[in-house]
Amino acid sequence: MSIKTLGAKAAAALDQELMSTCAFSIDQxxxxxxxxxxxxxxxxxxxxxxRRVLVACGPGNNGGDGLVAARHLFSYGYKxxxxxxxxxxxxxxxxxxxxxxxxxxxxVDDFKTAVAATDHVVDAIFGFSFSGEVxxxxxxxxxxxxxxxxPVTSVDAPSAWDIENGPPSSGLGSAFMPTALVSLTxxxxxxxxxxxxxxxxxxxxxxxxxxxxxxxxxxxxGIDQVVEVTTTGGKI
Amino acid sequence: MSIKTLGAKAAAALDQELMSTCAFSIDQxxxxxxxxxxxxxxxxxxxxxxRRVLVACGPGNNGGDGLVAARHLFSYGYKxxxxxxxxxxxxxxxxxxxxxxxxxxxxVDDFKTAVAATDHVVDAIFGFSFSGEVxxxxxxxxxxxxxxxxPVTSVDAPSAWDIENGPPSSGLGSAFMPTALVSLTxxxxxxxxxxxxxxxxxxxxxxxxxxxxxxxxxxxxGIDQVVEVTTTGGKI
Numbered sequence: 001m002s003i004k005t006l007g008a009k010a011a012a013a014l015d016q017e018l019m020s021t022c023a024f025s026i027d028q029x030x031x032x033x034x035x036x037x038x039x040x041x042x043x044x045x046x047x048x049x050x051r052r053v054l055v056a057c058g059p060g061n062n063g064g065d066g067l068v069a070a071r072h073l074f075s076y077g078y079k080x081x082x083x084x085x086x087x088x089x090x091x092x093x094x095x096x097x098x099x100x101x102x103x104x105x106x107x108v109d110d111f112k113t114a115v116a117a118t119d120h121v122v123d124a125i126f127g128f129s130f131s132g133e134v135x136x137x138x139x140x141x142x143x144x145x146x147x148x149x150x151p152v153t154s155v156d157a158p159s160a161w162d163i164e165n166g167p168p169s170s171g172l173g174s175a176f177m178p179t180a181l182v183s184l185t186x187x188x189x190x191x192x193x194x195x196x197x198x199x200x201x202x203x204x205x206x207x208x209x210x211x212x213x214x215x216x217x218x219x220x221x222g223i224d225q226v227v228e229v230t231t232t233g234g235k236i
Numbered sequence: 237m238s239i240k241t242l243g244a245k246a247a248a249a250l251d252q253e254l255m256s257t258c259a260f261s262i263d264q265x266x267x268x269x270x271x272x273x274x275x276x277x278x279x280x281x282x283x284x285x286x287r288r289v290l291v292a293c294g295p296g297n298n299g300g301d302g303l304v305a306a307r308h309l310f311s312y313g314y315k316x317x318x319x320x321x322x323x324x325x326x327x328x329x330x331x332x333x334x335x336x337x338x339x340x341x342x343x344v345d346d347f348k349t350a351v352a353a354t355d356h357v358v359d360a361i362f363g364f365s366f367s368g369e370v371x372x373x374x375x376x377x378x379x380x381x382x383x384x385x386x387p388v389t390s391v392d393a394p395s396a397w398d399i400e401n402g403p404p405s406s407g408l409g410s411a412f413m414p415t416a417l418v419s420l421t422x423x424x425x426x427x428x429x430x431x432x433x434x435x436x437x438x439x440x441x442x443x444x445x446x447x448x449x450x451x452x453x454x455x456x457x458g459i460d461q462v463v464e465v466t467t468t469g470g471k472i
Contacts, residue, residue, distance in 0.1 A: 027264050028267050031263075031267050031268065039459050102445075
């Protein structure tokens with residue numbers, strides 16, 4: 001089977017189309033995206049592997065997906081901790097954070113200390129709209145992700161990777177290889193460089209939209225919101 | 237185990253609290269409620285039992301849950317048909333209907349003909365805010381639900397049943413006994429009168445909110461969004 005990848009510009013256009021002509025709200029899409037991520041974590045890191053999950057959230061939509069995933073992980077029986085240093089003033093993100101606070105889920109400021117006391121990390125820092133520079137305070141976070149032995153699940157993109165070209169050839173992020181990757185809606189070109197367990201999530205893309213963007217709805221099974229796929233040479 | 241039921245007023249207050257102090261949007265809640273319903277249908281009526289599912293949607297939130305469930309059922313491989321005679325002008329419901337139209341899911345006007353050509357019915361006509369009179373065009377729909385041999389899954393309440401007292405003692409709705417019931421957030425008092433497979437869904441209630449409303453979060457398993465419970469004499 002061959003599923004094509006979706007470049008950064010096409011992914012942005014697809015997102016816009018889902019929220020305009022396709023009539024989805026961002027609340028809906030983020031809920032389903034975060035749910036997908038939580039289901040992938042449940043497979044990669046079952047509860048008996050240790051319940052502590054550190055969810056690193058960036059300032060944008062990728063971080064929002066992480067906030068939603070953390071809530072679902074809590075409901076499955078995990079003990080999430082949230083690192084969310086650049087809180088968005090956007091009302092949706094504020095509500096997603098409040099939903100976690102109401103569950104007494106701790107928010108922590110020191111990523112390095114937190115990563116030393118967790119069983120799994122969810123990297124929801126940067127997604128398909130990332131390009132170029134890793135701004136403060138995230139460089140130290142990326143370094144910690146490069147160094148940790150704790151398994152990491154990245155949301156849509158390993159943070160600091162270029163969406164088209166994958167990991168930087170040197171410097172920050174060049175040594176970051178997460179354990180698992182959850183591509184939302186469709187894999188991005190960076191998957192060519194990814195070595196690990198690869199899932200596709202975001203089971204809300206219609207066959208006609210997938211066709212328009214020249215990919216296929218992946219072969220989800222049953223009621224699953226994610227499907228594990230095999231990445232070989234950029235084709236799946 | 238004993239889970240208490242939630243009366244109509246308490247259910248309305250809980251809904252309000254989820255959307256105010258708990259900071260959920262109705263988009264989020266409806267997405268997760270509809271997802272729960274779709275998962276219950278998947279258990280009650282697996283794909284090999286026939287893919288045709290007729291989803292009867294009322295004008296309010298119960299109908300919205302049905303619209304969401306239909307979309308998920310489509311993604312699982314079912315062939316839904318929608319009966320939605322009183323379309324809300326509310327923007328959310330219009331978007332949920334558009335999402336189905338984009339999947340080429342048919343909307344039908346004649347319930348009686350549709351019920352004769354389906355393998356399963358989802359009754360998303362009236363929910364916990366129903367009281368008293370069944371308005372047009374729904375009396376004929378309730379009669380068809382009473383008469384059909386096709387299995388029916390009701391959302392939150394068998395439509396036309398009184399939320400506190402169950403089925404009317406005579407007349408319209410008195411002979412309606414769905415095959416399955418999906419109670420959202422918590423069972424309503426009517427479950428005392430329900431004989432069938434009973435699920436609880438809506439996995440977004442925090443332990444503290446459940447405590448405040450004097451029920452318990454039901455024992456969901458794994459990543460499931462519904463749990464099947466046993467109803468005996470009003471206690472679960």
